[in-house]
Amino acid sequence: MKHITYQYDLVLSNVGLGYQNMIPLSQQDELMATHDDETAIHFRGTQADQESLGRISIAEQKGQLLGMCSTILNRDGESKKIMAHGMFKYFDPLMGDAPEEPAKSGIISGAVVNKIEAVEKFTVYVLVPMWPEGLPERRGDYEPAETPEPNSNYHKTQEARLDDEDIIIGHGVKGLCDIGIQPLPKQYIQPLEERIATSIVITDDSIPLIDASNWDDPKVADQICKAAQNWAGKTLSWRDYLSLVHISDDEAISFWPTSCREEALEYLKGCDTVIRKILKLLMGGLNVKEIDEETEELLMGLKRINFNYYPKCPNRELSIGVGCHSDISTITVLLQDDIGGLYVKKRETNVWIHIPPVNGALVINIGDALQIMSNDKYKSVEHCVIANGSKNRVSVPIFLHPKATSVIGPLKEVLQNGEKPIYKQILYADYTNIFFSKGNDGKDTVKFAKI
Numbered sequence: 001m002k003h004i005t006y007q008y009d010l011v012l013s014n015v016g017l018g019y020q021n022m023i024p025l026s027q028q029d030e031l032m033a034t035h036d037d038e039t040a041i042h043f044r045g046t047q048a049d050q051e052s053l054g055r056i057s058i059a060e061q062k063g064q065l066l067g068m069c070s071t072i073l074n075r076d077g078e079s080k081k082i083m084a085h086g087m088f089k090y091f092d093p094l095m096g097d098a099p100e101e102p103a104k105s106g107i108i109s110g111a112v113v114n115k116i117e118a119v120e121k122f123t124v125y126v127l128v129p130m131w132p133e134g135l136p137e138r139r140g141d142y143e144p145a146e147t148p149e150p151n152s153n154y155h156k157t158q159e160a161r162l163d164d165e166d167i168i169i170g171h172g173v174k175g176l177c178d179i180g181i182q183p184l185p186k187q188y189i190q191p192l193e194e195r196i197a198t199s200i201v202i203t204d205d206s207i208p209l210i211d212a213s214n215w216d217d218p219k220v221a222d223q224i225c226k227a228a229q230n231w232a233g234k235t236l237s238w239r240d241y242l243s244l245v246h247i248s249d250d251e252a253i254s255f256w257p258t259s260c261r262e263e264a265l266e267y268l269k270g271c272d273t274v275i276r277k278i279l280k281l282l283m284g285g286l287n288v289k290e291i292d293e294e295t296e297e298l299l300m301g302l303k304r305i306n307f308n309y310y311p312k313c314p315n316r317e318l319s320i321g322v323g324c325h326s327d328i329s330t331i332t333v334l335l336q337d338d339i340g341g342l343y344v345k346k347r348e349t350n351v352w353i354h355i356p357p358v359n360g361a362l363v364i365n366i367g368d369a370l371q372i373m374s375n376d377k378y379k380s381v382e383h384c385v386i387a388n389g390s391k392n393r394v395s396v397p398i399f400l401h402p403k404a405t406s407v408i409g410p411l412k413e414v415l416q417n418g419e420k421p422i423y424k425q426i427l428y429a430d431y432t433n434i435f436f437s438k439g440n441d442g443k444d445t446v447k448f449a450k451i
């Protein structure tokens with residue numbers, strides 16, 4: 001058994017809830033709810049802003065149980081997808097004696113996807129996650145049942161449950177942390193075989209740290225090309241991220257969120273020189289003397305900047321910050337803060353090696369697109385981020401990609417000397433589609449392009 005389902009009737013009065021992405025919890029409206037004599041829960045909204053997210057406090061509880069509410073159905077059985085997860089406390093007769101002091105501060109936090117009309121009536125099904133997500137707190141003689149209660153609407157609720165992606169869109173992992181979630185929701189628990197055993201994780205002095213203060217020094221070019229030659233999940237990541245695609249400044253100004261648009265553009269511009277220098281040196285190692293317009297389109301026709309936020313994780317052993325993958329970019333230029341947690345897999349030994357944060361350094365990853373273009377001379381690197389149990393972590397990668405409409409394959413300069421192509425010419429959009437349909441899957445995506 002995975003869940004016990006509890007059912008509450010509730011009436012929403014004078015509130016309209018809408019749906020909006022990425023609103024911090026602190027900006028959400030408060031809805032107060034109280035049990036009445038018939039055990040219905042009445043939600044009273046403080047305002048009727050159709051665009052706001054809902055935050056639900058349940059007052060006057062008498063017992064406690066850890067729970068997750070993820071579905072809201074109206075009386076006609078129509079599913080109103082409420083993205084609600086959280087820890088809340090409420091009374092349940094099965095749980096034994098009520099404590100003397102009623103708990104007042106339980107919270108379900110919810111983002112309602114479908115608009116809810118004022119005075120619309122709902123039944124809320126509360127899913128209580130069970131092992132392996134975490135056992136609810138037990139009190140007295142209460143043992144959770146082995147099978148769903150016959151009248152609990154368990155199956156209906158399961159059908160109406162959100163899919164995993166929806167849960168991310170709502171509050172994100174930070175939202176889960178803010179409400180103090182303890183047992184990891186099941187979507188975040190990595191299968192045993194995919195967890196990175198700490199026993200095979202080591203630190204390694206051979207990770208190339210290249211001092212590029214003098215770009216004209218031939219040693220720098222040599223070190224960068226050598227490093228590129230040698231270094232190379234399906235559950236949810238314990239990470240929130242914002243991903244901004246840059247096609248032109250004008251487009252970015254129109255579409256990027258105002259809260260970070262200027263900073264993102266400034267950082268992207270600031271990195272332009274270093275990106276071009278690295279690409280020039282890498283191309284030099286492939287016999288490409290000049291990066292003309294066509295090659296530039298292939299190497300960096302599309303840029304993407306991500307803002308990754310890895311909240312500290314209540315059960316880091318079970319989860320992963322980002323599962324094992326190689327980037328599909330040509331190169332990725334990654335800025336990480338001083339927390340650490342990025343690991344790369346050493347190809348020769350399959351051992352995971354920590355990339356320690358170095359003040360003032362950028363991590364440069366070779367991506368699959370460059371592996372293909374270089375006909376395997378440069379190898380994309382498998383990497384992952386391990387969740388941190390005590391600190392939040394931030395990283396900002398810039399991915400340089402070919403345009404979706406570009407056809408990529410081994411560069412003609414690479415094949416000039418009669419070398420046999422290992423990869424076919426493929427539409428980059430096809431490659432990215434395969435990658436995103438598979439999820440984090442180590443380096444397997446690159447096989448798709450092999451002849």
Ligand SMILES: O=C(O)CCC(=O)C(=O)O
Pocket residue numbers: 306308322327334336342383384385394395396397
């Ligand atoms: O956060 C990091 O250090 C790495 C992130 C990453 O691998 C990615 O976003 O592709």
Ligand SMILES: [Fe+2]
Pocket residue numbers: 325326327383
């Ligand atoms: Fe990555």
